[in-house]
Amino acid sequence: MNTAGREPDEAAVVGNPGAGETVQDPARVRALRATVLTVAVLNLAYMVVEIAVALSIRSVALVADSVDFFEDFAVNLLIFIALGWTLSKRAAVGKAMAVIIVLPALAALVMAVAKMGDPEPPAAGVLLWTAVGAVVVNLVCVLLLSRFRADGGSLTRAAWLAARNDLIAGVVLIALAGATALTASGWADIIVGLLLVVLNGSAAKEVWEAATEESLAAKALAGDIDDD
Secondary structure, eight states: OOOOOOOOBTTTOBSOTTSOOBOOOHHHHHHHHHHHHHHHHHHHHHHHHHHHHHHHHTOHHHHHHHHHHHHHHHHHHHHHHHTTSBHHHHHHHHHHHHHHHHHHHHHHHHHHHHHTTSOOOOOHHHHHHHHHHHHHHHHHHHHHHHTTTTTTTHHHHHHHHHHHHHHHHHHHHHHHHHHHHHHOOSHHHHHHHHHHHHHHHHHHHHHHHHHHHHHHHHHHHTTOSOOO
């Protein structure tokens, strides 16, 4: 049977809807907003650095990673904007996050295929120091977001997953620099680009599933789902 209900807004609920809501502390909301805005700015700044370096040394993996930084910037900026929205709108934004996460995977795939015809190796030393910088930035972002991982449902999950994946990618890029120096081949760069496709695809799937659960929870709270 359907029961009439009113969907709670972001100011009333925190955590994963449907898994037990709790009253949200306004101070925590402000802290979350400040955190995601800080993470967005950090990602935008390093994206500019990384894309410039990537294009100069023609690294497929580094270009894909720079797009990941843009992805993180977009995700966190949208979270900053959407925190005051209702659960159903927040779930819709969560699904948009999943689509955004897929974009760098597609970019990496296209670049990897294009480079297969001419697997020129990128400059290993430049790649190494750029990767180290990426790891530092992403580690800071992961630490900042970790205490809010359970807040905001699919939105903050998207941000944390994106930062985690970029941290993993940064470590892989450091290994890539070593492999490139040892082999003097561009194939390692291509392989890492393809690995980023898989990593981002997995994150997109997780975020989409979390947003779907959030959408169903919003409908249940609004009385749009039969309970018999």
